[in-house]
Amino acid sequence: MKPAPFDYRRPATLAEAVAALAGEPNAKVLAGGQSLVPLLSMRLAAPAMLVDINGIPGLDAIEVVTDDGVGGVRVGALARHAAVLASPEVRRVQPLVSLALANVAHATIRNRGTTVGSIVHADAAAEMPVVLSLLAGSLDVEGPGGRRTIPASELYLGPLESSVGHDEIAVSAYFPALAPGAGVAFEEIARRHGDYALVGAAALVDGDSVRVGYLSVSDVPTVVDLSGVADDDLGEAALAQLDPAADIHASAAYRAQLVRVLTGRVVRSARAFAEEGT
Amino acid sequence: MTEELHDVRLTVNGHTHEIRVPARRLLSDALRHDLRLTGTHVGCEHGVCGACTVLVDGAPTRACLMFAVSAVDTEITTVEGLTNPDGSLGPVQQAFKECHGLQCGFCTPGFLTTITAGLRDNPTPTHEEARDMIAGNLCRCTGYQNIVKAVERAAELS
Numbered sequence: 001m002k003p004a005p006f007d008y009r010r011p012a013t014l015a016e017a018v019a020a021l022a023g024e025p026n027a028k029v030l031a032g033g034q035s036l037v038p039l040l041s042m043r044l045a046a047p048a049m050l051v052d053i054n055g056i057p058g059l060d061a062i063e064v065v066t067d068d069g070v071g072g073v074r075v076g077a078l079a080r081h082a083a084v085l086a087s088p089e090v091r092r093v094q095p096l097v098s099l100a101l102a103n104v105a106h107a108t109i110r111n112r113g114t115t116v117g118s119i120v121h122a123d124a125a126a127e128m129p130v131v132l133s134l135l136a137g138s139l140d141v142e143g144p145g146g147r148r149t150i151p152a153s154e155l156y157l158g159p160l161e162s163s164v165g166h167d168e169i170a171v172s173a174y175f176p177a178l179a180p181g182a183g184v185a186f187e188e189i190a191r192r193h194g195d196y197a198l199v200g201a202a203a204l205v206d207g208d209s210v211r212v213g214y215l216s217v218s219d220v221p222t223v224v225d226l227s228g229v230a231d232d233d234l235g236e237a238a239l240a241q242l243d244p245a246a247d248i249h250a251s252a253a254y255r256a257q258l259v260r261v262l263t264g265r266v267v268r269s270a271r272a273f274a275e276e277g278t
Numbered sequence: 279m280t281e282e283l284h285d286v287r288l289t290v291n292g293h294t295h296e297i298r299v300p301a302r303r304l305l306s307d308a309l310r311h312d313l314r315l316t317g318t319h320v321g322c323e324h325g326v327c328g329a330c331t332v333l334v335d336g337a338p339t340r341a342c343l344m345f346a347v348s349a350v351d352t353e354i355t356t357v358e359g360l361t362n363p364d365g366s367l368g369p370v371q372q373a374f375k376e377c378h379g380l381q382c383g384f385c386t387p388g389f390l391t392t393i394t395a396g397l398r399d400n401p402t403p404t405h406e407e408a409r410d411m412i413a414g415n416l417c418r419c420t421g422y423q424n425i426v427k428a429v430e431r432a433a434e435l436s
Contacts, residue, residue, distance in 0.1 A: 001323045002302065002304070005301075006301060006302060007282065007301070008282075008345075008347055010347070010348075030345075033343055033345070033348070034325060037304075037343045037344070037345070038324040038343065040302075041304070041323055041324055041342070042324060050301065050345075052345075052347070052348055055351075106414030107413075107414060108328065108338040108339060108392065108414045109340065111337040111338060111339055112337075112340070
């Protein structure tokens with residue numbers, strides 16, 4: 001239960017961090033470490049180098065963006081889940097981020113873990129990759145060739161695999177604002193409070209558009225379009241586009257039942273949000 | 279292979295310590311082995327049980343999910359730092375004693391640090407909030423009822 005040896009760099013600037021990554025193909029970025037350190041301790045991963053970005057100033061910003069037409073919130077790579085969850089601006093501009101963050105692990109983990117780290121860890125059982133996907137947000141990464149923006153739709157390639165290059169560092173995630181009159185909801189079912197969800201669902205209702213994102217159902221975050229589906233048929237319509245898997249935590253049939261139940265709940269709840277504005 | 283060692287300055291309970299450790303030294307191990315502050319307990323060592331919880335800049339944090347080299351520039355508080363300046367029990371410790379909030383005591387340091395920070399942020403928790411405050415910590419002896427009582431008693435004492 002101790003990590004294998006690794007080289008350690010603690011750069012003071014983003015440029016130094018990118019240079020360190022470029023020099024070692026088997027390096028990993030350390031931000032909050034709440035997913036990475038257990039993997040190291042269990043020796044499921046043994047990178048040759050960790051590039052600790054915690055000493056880089058300015059990466060913890062949480063900013064409201066208003067100059068891109070749509071508006072949204074931009075969350076820096078060192079913004080801890082707890083800080084994002086506590087931000088009144090985030091809750092006002094895109095409440096789904098706050099609703100989902102309250103379900104991310106326990107408060108103690110949220111104090112150290114970062115929202116961007118959770119997004120690039122690309123765990124299909126995690127909340128924030130689904131939220132970014134459902135909202136059609138994006139991720140800014142910096143590498144030797146400069147900065148580029150990856151749309152959420154191009155971010156997730158497979159289990160724990162994202163399209164962020166090994167020589168790139170995620171610097172911020174962008175969550176588009178909730179449109180006026182639109183509604184959101186989030187709910188998940190876990191065996192134990194704070195544990196990984198057996199199934200989770202996030203809904204975004206905007207006029208006739210109804211979309212729901214799922215965690216722990218597929219091996220990547222999955223979003224389905226349920227626009228025009230009658231209320232009583234939501235669960236079955238979602239399942240027609242999903243293929244819930246079995247594992248030691250739940251059978252495929254039980255996951256399918258959770259999809260049926262949660263889909264109806266989050267869509268109803270998002271509609272109520274849209275009507276009441278909260 | 280000789281493993282590279284790093285000079286790390288840790289500030290723990292108001293005291294500064296200089297240690298020389300490999301980068302992979304977990305903060306929990308640095309506290310226990312290098313600083314001999316064995317009040318911080320190590321249970322699951324992958325962030326689930328909460329026994330190793332310490333305060334990093336006041337926020338409850340799993341010491342087993344941080345490297346000591348990453349803890350520079352932070353103020354760490356361990357269970358040893360929760361006593362009153364005269365050495366008597368702090369309010370959360372006193373409440374655990376009064377309410378029988380511990381049996382074997384293994385999980386207790388993590389509860390004490392977590393609740394100390396929880397009551398700082400919310401000095402008058404409801405019963406539900408008291409339960410929620412300790413939701414990230416496991417105890418295998420007590421069944422939690424007396425720990426919840428201790429949270430409420432500590433709120434009175436604080």
